[in-house]
Amino acid sequence: MFTIVFHDLLEKNLNERKDQVAIIDRYKSYTYDEIYLKVEKLASWMYKRGVRKGDRVGIYLYKSIEEIVAMFAASRIGAVFVNINYQWTVKQFDYVVSDCQIKFAVIDERRCKEILETNIPEYLQTILVKGKAPKEDRFFSWESLPPLLLPEKFACIDLDLAAILYTSGSTGRPKGVMLSSLNIIQGARSVAKYLNNNSTDRVISVLPFSFDYGLSQLTTMFLVGGSVLLQPIQMPSEIIRSIKEYNVTGFASVPPTWISIVRYLQETKANLPSLRYITNSGGKIPKNILKAMQNVFPEVAIYLMYGLTESFRSTYLPPEMFEKKMGSIGRSIPNAETFIINNNGDGICGPGEEGELVHRGVLVSKGYWGKEDATNEKIKVCPALKKIIGDEKVVYSGDIIKIDEDGYYWFVSRIDSLIKCTGFRISPQEVEEIVLMLENILEAVAFGEEDEAFGQIVHVVLSTIDDTDLDKEKILKHCKKNMPHYMIPKVIHQFNGKMPKTASGKIDVPMVVSMFKGKRQIEINY
Amino acid sequence: MNIKKEDLIEFIKDKVDFDDLDEKTLLFSEGNLDSVSQLDLIAFIEDKTGVQVEQLDVTLENFDSIERILIFITKKKV
Numbered sequence: 001m002f003t004i005v006f007h008d009l010l011e012k013n014l015n016e017r018k019d020q021v022a023i024i025d026r027y028k029s030y031t032y033d034e035i036y037l038k039v040e041k042l043a044s045w046m047y048k049r050g051v052r053k054g055d056r057v058g059i060y061l062y063k064s065i066e067e068i069v070a071m072f073a074a075s076r077i078g079a080v081f082v083n084i085n086y087q088w089t090v091k092q093f094d095y096v097v098s099d100c101q102i103k104f105a106v107i108d109e110r111r112c113k114e115i116l117e118t119n120i121p122e123y124l125q126t127i128l129v130k131g132k133a134p135k136e137d138r139f140f141s142w143e144s145l146p147p148l149l150l151p152e153k154f155a156c157i158d159l160d161l162a163a164i165l166y167t168s169g170s171t172g173r174p175k176g177v178m179l180s181s182l183n184i185i186q187g188a189r190s191v192a193k194y195l196n197n198n199s200t201d202r203v204i205s206v207l208p209f210s211f212d213y214g215l216s217q218l219t220t221m222f223l224v225g226g227s228v229l230l231q232p233i234q235m236p237s238e239i240i241r242s243i244k245e246y247n248v249t250g251f252a253s254v255p256p257t258w259i260s261i262v263r264y265l266q267e268t269k270a271n272l273p274s275l276r277y278i279t280n281s282g283g284k285i286p287k288n289i290l291k292a293m294q295n296v297f298p299e300v301a302i303y304l305m306y307g308l309t310e311s312f313r314s315t316y317l318p319p320e321m322f323e324k325k326m327g328s329i330g331r332s333i334p335n336a337e338t339f340i341i342n343n344n345g346d347g348i349c350g351p352g353e354e355g356e357l358v359h360r361g362v363l364v365s366k367g368y369w370g371k372e373d374a375t376n377e378k379i380k381v382c383p384a385l386k387k388i389i390g391d392e393k394v395v396y397s398g399d400i401i402k403i404d405e406d407g408y409y410w411f412v413s414r415i416d417s418l419i420k421c422t423g424f425r426i427s428p429q430e431v432e433e434i435v436l437m438l439e440n441i442l443e444a445v446a447f448g449e450e451d452e453a454f455g456q457i458v459h460v461v462l463s464t465i466d467d468t469d470l471d472k473e474k475i476l477k478h479c480k481k482n483m484p485h486y487m488i489p490k491v492i493h494q495f496n497g498k499m500p501k502t503a504s505g506k507i508d509v510p511m512v513v514s515m516f517k518g519k520r521q522i523e524i525n526y
Numbered sequence: 527m528n529i530k531k532e533d534l535i536e537f538i539k540d541k542v543d544f545d546d547l548d549e550k551t552l553l554f555s556e557g558n559l560d561s562v563s564q565l566d567l568i569a570f571i572e573d574k575t576g577v578q579v580e581q582l583d584v585t586l587e588n589f590d591s592i593e594r595i596l597i598f599i600t601k602k603k604v
Contacts, residue, residue, distance in 0.1 A: 086557050087557075113545070233554050233555055235585060235586065235589070237582065237586075238585065238586060256561065257561070260581065264582070264584075267582055268582055422562055453565060476540065480541065480542065480543055488541075
C-alpha cells in the first residue's frame, strides 16, 4: 500500500504486521491493529460530533497512546491535528484554540478543571476528556464513547493540511506552522533514509509530539513498520532503564538532555547493547560532552542534525564524520537542498564563507496559520537563487552558518533575538508582552543568556511606573500563570528610571541588553 | 540544613501553578513537573540541605513525590 496521507502511516502496516507491537505506553503494548480499531472508534465519534475535512482538532495531553490515537483519528476523517505541548499553560491552550479555531479538543482531567473556568468559545463544540468528564454541555468522557461506524474513506490528497505545530518566532506570540501530509511523510522518508530505519527499529519517544522533531519519531517508525516506546519522564535514570528493558535501538533528544544523560552514563557506566543510534537537534552540544559521548556510547552511531519547524529538517552529520567534524551540523539531508546566502542577499557563499541558510524542497511547510505577512517574511523567493530555481520559494532560517573547506556546515549564531531554552524557542517579545500585562511595569526587555545546561536562560529587565521597587514574587506568579515553565525568566533585573530610546522613540534594546548581559544582577541609574 | 514538607510545597507551588499539591501528589510521572523544574528542584534541595544529589539518585523512586523526596534526603544524610 502506498503512503499518501498521514493516516496511511498507520493503515499501511495492517497487511504485513497488524499484530506487531507498534506503541508501548507505560508497560502496556498496542499492536498496529489494536491502534487502528481505537482510531476507527474515535474517528467515527468525531465525525458524529460534526468534525469535517479541514477542521482543527486540538490535542492537549501528556504523552500517551491516546495522544497518538487522536492524531490518527483526526487524519482518518481529513481533519487537522494540533498537538499542544502539555507543558503549556491553559492560557496558552486558549490562545491556540482561538488562533486556529479549534472545533474539537482532547484533554485530561487535570486540565479540565481549569478549562471549565475559562470562557470556552462557541466554535469549540466538543471537549473529550481522557478520564471523567464533568456534567457540562460539550464535555464527554473518552471511556464512554459509543461504538459507531464511519462512512467510507474520505478523499484527501497529500497536499491537504494534516497538522499545525505551534512554535515561537522572534516576535510576538507563537505561530502555527501548517504541515501537509506530504510535508510530514516526505520528512519521515528523508530521516528514515539517513538513519537506516527498518521494521526492527524501536525508538524511545521522550520529546513531545507537538515538536516536529518529536513527531518524526512516530512517523519514521510507522513508515518503516517499527515501534515506539513512550517515555514522557525526562529523568536519565528512567530513560536508560527503559532503553535497556525494551531493547530500544534509537534515541532522539536535545542538548540539555544529552548533557544529563552523558553525566549519568559516566557515573553508572551502564551498558546499552540494543542501542544502535542516537540523534541531536534543537541546539549545540558543548564540546566536552560531544567528546564524552564517544566514550559512553561506544559502537552507537551519533547523528548531529539541524532544522527549523518551518522546513522540518535541513542538515545532518553522518556518524562516520562525527569525530573528524565534531560539532558540525553536516550537510543537506536527502531530498532537501540548502544554500548559504551572503550578507547582501544576492550571492551564494562558498567554502570558508558564512551567511544565512535557506532551505529548498518538499519539506518547506505551507506557512503560518492565519498569518500571511509573517509567512511571506519567512518563506519567499531568494534573489540569489533566481538563476537556479526561478521564483520557487525557500525558507529563510534566520541562522548564520559557516561552510568549511570540505563543504560541511557549522552553526555560528542566530540573526535575530530568538531565545532557545532546552530546545524550545522563546520569543523575547512574547515574554515582554506577558510581563507588561502587570500594572506597575513600565518597560520590559527580555534577552537570552548562555547557559550550559539549558542552552540559554531568559533574563528580563524591567522599569516600573513611579520607580517603585519590583515585586519579584508577584511577577513570577504572573509569569507562572501565563507561561510554560521554560519561558519563565530566571533572572529579573530592575532598571531605575526610564530606558534609553532610539531616534524613532522605541526602546534601545541592544543598549539595554548590553548593560545587563553577562553581568550579575545590578541596578543601573540612567 | 533541614527541609520540611512545607518548604517543598512552597517551592514547587512557586514554580508551577498547582491547585492541590500534597506530599503524595505524583510530580514527574504524571507530567506535573518538567525537566527544567526538575533541575531547579534538585538545586533547591542541595542548597537547603547540603546533600549532594548524584545523577544515579535522580529516579522516580526518590523524587516523584514530596514524601519520597523527604525519605531520600533522610537516607542520604545517614
